Amino acid sequence: MPTISQRGQQMPASPIRKLVPFAEAAKARGTKVYHLNIGQPDLPTPAPFWDAVRQFCNTPVLEYSHSAGILSYRQALCDYFLRRHKLSLTPDNIIITNGGSEAVRFAMAACLNPGDEVIVPEPFYANYNSFAIESGVKIVPLTTYVTESFDLPPVEAFAACITPRTKAIILCNPSNPTGKLYSDADLAKLREIVLKHDLYLFSDEAYQEFAYDGETFRSALSLEGMEQHVVVMDTVSKRWSACGARIGAFITRNTELYNAAMRLAQARLSPPTLGQIGSQALCILPDSYYTEVQAEYVARRDTVINALQQIPGVICPRVSGAFYVMPSLPIDDSDRFCQWLLEEFSHEGYTVMMAPGTGFYATPGLGRQEVRIAYVLERQHLAHAMQCLAVALEQYPGRVAPQATAKANA
Amino acid sequence: MPTISQRGQQMPASPIRKLVPFAEAAKARGTKVYHLNIGQPDLPTPAPFWDAVRQFCNTPVLEYSHSAGILSYRQALCDYFLRRHKLSLTPDNIIITNGGSEAVRFAMAACLNPGDEVIVPEPFYANYNSFAIESGVKIVPLTTYVTESFDLPPVEAFAACITPRTKAIILCNPSNPTGKLYSDADLAKLREIVLKHDLYLFSDEAYQEFAYDGETFRSALSLEGMEQHVVVMDTVSKRWSACGARIGAFITRNTELYNAAMRLAQARLSPPTLGQIGSQALCILPDSYYTEVQAEYVARRDTVINALQQIPGVICPRVSGAFYVMPSLPIDDSDRFCQWLLEEFSHEGYTVMMAPGTGFYATPGLGRQEVRIAYVLERQHLAHAMQCLAVALEQYPGRVAPQATAKANA
Incomplete structure (x- = not known):
């Protein structure tokens, strides 16, 4: 059997998509999954x-x-x-x-x-x-x-x-x-x-x-x-x-x-x-389109960041762009935590899917306490997702002491 | 100024598209161009x-x-x-x-x-x-x-x-x-x-x-x-x-x-x-769709090959697939000939755009007497395009003796 190329072997699985099978299994068990893992906006295509x-x-x-x-x-x-x-x-x-x-x-x-x-x-x-x-x-x-x-x-x-x-x-x-x-x-x-x-x-x-x-x-x-x-x-x-x-x-x-x-x-x-x-056809959208979209995302961002900053041990800087935040969580390993959320956790029938931080670093060992959250859901869902996350962090067996902060939650 | 990569430099221009500026100039002069250079079918998308x-x-x-x-x-x-x-x-x-x-x-x-x-x-x-x-x-x-x-x-x-x-x-x-x-x-x-x-x-x-x-x-x-x-x-x-x-x-x-x-x-x-x-939606097209399409392309192929085989010095094997033929023409250089057709030739207001053969060979020097013809036009246009080609081969200043054939026009 002929071999795969080196680049074919080295090519990493997407950190955004690699947990998809666990999410599918969670859904098969009847757990609803808040998808915060992928930057797929939910706003209508104009x-x-x-x-x-x-x-x-x-x-x-x-x-x-x-x-x-x-x-x-x-x-x-x-x-x-x-x-x-x-x-x-x-x-x-x-x-x-x-x-x-x-x-x-x-x-x-x-x-x-x-x-x-x-x-x-x-x-x-x-x-x-x-x-x-x-x-x-x-x-x-x-x-x-x-x-x-x-x-x-x-x-x-x-x-x-x-x-x-x-x-x-x-x-x-x-x-x-x-x-x-x-x-x-x-x-x-x-x-x-x-x-x-x-x-x-x-x-x-x-x-x-x-x-x-x-x-x-x-x-x-x-x-x-x-x-x-x-x-x-x-x-x-x-x-x-x-x-x-x-x-x-x-x-x-x-x-x-x-x-x-x-x-x-x-x-x-x-x-x-x-x-x-x-x-x-979208190149001529009026400025009001962007104003409205931005207002919606700002409200979502505030919902997410305000909730995260209330959770003990979570560090989440107040950033001003895109539709992501990358908080530090008091966890041992973001890959393990994100998988655990899908495999073992649910709160009121819901769990949360996020992208483990490790996939966004090239330096080995970094990102193990971070996750990427895409705030691409309606505010009420985001609020509930953050409640789920707070409960999960209380229950997660791999909880650790939070990392020291310099300009935390500024 | 930073440099282009080696692969960026080595990347060849498409032999199918590189003559596009000459075609545009021909059209600007009022010459109609039969596009036989590109495998863009003209049949309707079902x-x-x-x-x-x-x-x-x-x-x-x-x-x-x-x-x-x-x-x-x-x-x-x-x-x-x-x-x-x-x-x-x-x-x-x-x-x-x-x-x-x-x-x-x-x-x-x-x-x-x-x-x-x-x-x-x-x-x-x-x-x-x-x-x-x-x-x-x-x-x-x-x-x-x-x-x-x-x-x-x-x-x-x-x-x-x-x-x-x-x-x-x-x-x-x-x-x-x-x-x-x-x-x-x-x-x-x-x-x-x-x-x-x-x-x-x-x-x-x-x-x-x-x-x-x-x-x-x-x-x-x-x-x-x-x-x-x-x-x-x-x-x-x-x-x-x-x-x-x-x-x-x-x-x-x-x-x-x-x-x-x-x-x-x-x-x-x-x-x-x-x-x-x-x-x-097209995966369930009935077999009759393919039968009809094939019949149309066979008729076109026959139009092209029959015409080519009548032109003195042209070698064109009777092939049974795709919608291309790659005849040998009595010319000095297919790049020069294809460009000449667009820059200097017209017959009854028309000329022909074809892909020079050289771009389809990796061995240097090969393909200089060949062109690729895509028969993706209606038969009457193909017939007229072949007439134009025949006239062009009579007028082309770089006409040479045809190459020796082994199983020519079989």
């Missing part, structure tokens, strides 16, 4: 998406689109970025991708050779690991801490990670999994290190419309003098509640890099046509 | 696809699907394969992919390490090159010849290509770009070499419903004792005229390999939901 797709169903032949995506959609995206984020882009800066995931893969494959290194503040979106393994790229984690509100490390900490093989930094802003929204000062810090060492900055801006508390999201594309350095990885999944469309974007002003990514894009022919048709 | 998508537009949230694809769609595909090809499969043998392209990528990434070799009869589907470069895999071409009707080489020729790094063979059956439908004897030949050297057989069966002249397509999944060795790369693009759906499948009975490919699939979350919804 009606213009469906209207556009329904209309398109009169097309005779469902054809390949341009490899870079439908031109009118790329133009509409430019209009969206200008109106919402004051970014000046042209369709020739944009390649429409199969979800944000493909944009990550294109960035790694087009910029990094096998053995090259990319610095990533951890905890980070787990699937960066998978794409790094597939590309033969080495992720160099730079740890941030729940007790410090996941603040970005100082420039010196980045500098200390740089080697002759360092080629890029990945930032997810606002952050999945921590909910951290990075400030102008943070971006200035990254700009300094990127320009000094002639690196790429891969900016995952999937959650760009999820910035709260009067804070402003700032795209890496707005940083001065970074035209040759920045790749933005975008997706419609979150901001338009359209995860199943599988439509993202690879955005850069670096022409040579764009052309290399286009050759990767041509190899897979085109992104899905129907998802593009629907997404194009 | 109505049940559109009906199912239209119906699905009442869904509130467009969610991620399972990473392996929607279970009911995988089950429906199993039913399709059983009914149409007598293959017994389960949903756990199938991962739904972003087009057939992603299935090719999963196969290479999960089975081959960088530096490993895969033997591919050439000419072959050009994008195998791109995925091989991205994966760091070396393609070892085994040349087949237009003058021998692109017959598969003998077992000894495969054996001569085997090294300690050989890990797989790719076969596209029926073949894109040659239209060759492989016989049971051909598959038995491959089975022998695969089992003897413990290789994988990656079988690209995108054109499985396009077998003509009473010949029967036989899937590699039907080969005895090959359960651990065979990966089938499938797509709905061609058989259901739904290229823009971007729905394919990675199919294997090898559990360990399936699991490795699933981890790659989890990294990109899920395939497009809308394309799956539509495709599921």
Whole structure:
């Protein structure tokens, strides 16, 4: 029997999806499961998406689109970025991708050779690991801490990670999994290190419309003098509640890099046509759409964080972006705890599914007291889910003393 | 400015799409272009696809699907394969992919390490090159010849290509770009070499419903004792005229390999939901659908081949599958000729766009007298396109003596 490749063996199971069989077993036993494990928004996909797709169903032949995506959609995206984020882009800066995931893969494959290194503040979106393994790229984690509100490390900490093989930094802003929204000062810090060492900055801006508390999201594309350095990885999944469309974007002003990514894009022919048709119709959503969505997520976030901060031994910084929090819990092992929740626990017929923290760290041993919670349910359900979690933490046999805090629950 | 990766530089431009700017310029001049360069069928996407998508537009949230694809769609595909090809499969043998392209990528990434070799009869589907470069895999071409009707080489020729790094063979059956439908004897030949050297057989069966002249397509999944060795790369693009759906499948009975490919699939979350919804509705198309489609393509193929065989100096074997032919023309250089057709030629206001043969060969210098023609237009247009080609070959300044033939135009 022929063997599996090394990368095939090393490829990690998704920390977000690996507990699915335990959740299915819990449901089979009659336990209801609050799904806080996955960033699948529950808000309706806006009606213009469906209207556009329904209309398109009169097309005779469902054809390949341009490899870079439908031109009118790329133009509409430019209009969206200008109106919402004051970014000046042209369709020739944009390649429409199969979800944000493909944009990550294109960035790694087009910029990094096998053995090259990319610095990533951890905890980070787990699937960066998978794409790094597939590309033969080495992720160099730079740890941030729940007790410090996941603040970005100082420039010196980045500098200390740089080697002759360092080629890029990945930032997810606002952050999945921590909910951290990075400030102008943070971006200035990254700009300094990127320009000094002639690196790429891969900016995952999937959650760009999820910035709260009067804070402003700032795209890496707005940083001065970074035209040759920045790749933005975008997706419609979150901001338009359209995860199943599988439509993202690879955005850069670096022409040579764009052309290399286009050759990767041509190899897979085109992104899905129907998802593009629907997404194009959403580029003109009024600002009020975003205001309403943000208000809903702020209320949910407050529900979750306020509840978490009431639970003894839980540390949960008050973050201002995305729809995740990553609290520290008084537990021995987040993998064991999350599995125990599904296998052995229920409260009033309910349990909670969360993503264990370990999957979001590259440094072995980190994340064992953390979980990622996606607040993508209605408030009343979130409130009840947090009650379940509080009861579970009382009952869990692996409960341990909470970790010492520096700026806890700030 | 940071540099592009080696693979980013090496990635070839698509031979199918690289002449697009010249075609656009021709159209801007008022010349009509017959598009024979790309395998984009013109037949309507069957109505049940559109009906199912239209119906699905009442869904509130467009969610991620399972990473392996929607279970009911995988089950429906199993039913399709059983009914149409007598293959017994389960949903756990199938991962739904972003087009057939992603299935090719999963196969290479999960089975081959960088530096490993895969033997591919050439000419072959050009994008195998791109995925091989991205994966760091070396393609070892085994040349087949237009003058021998692109017959598969003998077992000894495969054996001569085997090294300690050989890990797989790719076969596209029926073949894109040659239209060759492989016989049971051909598959038995491959089975022998695969089992003897413990290789994988990656079988690209995108054109499985396009077998003509009473010949029967036989899937590699039907080969005895090959359960651990065979990966089938499938797509709905061609058989259901739904290229823009971007729905394919990675199919294997090898559990360990399936699991490795699933981890790659989890990294990109899920395939497009809308394309799956539509495709599921097509799994129950009656046999009469395929009979009618085949009759149409046979008539087109005959139109093209009969015309080509009348043109002095053209060699075009009478092949029985897919919707391509790859004739040899009396020209100096197929890249130059195809560009000349778009830049300098027109006949009665029309010209012809074809894919230069060179892009389908890995051996340098081969394919310079060949072009790939996709017969995906109505017969009357194909007939006129062949007239244009005949006139063009008379006028082309780079016309040369035709190559010697062994079994020409058999």
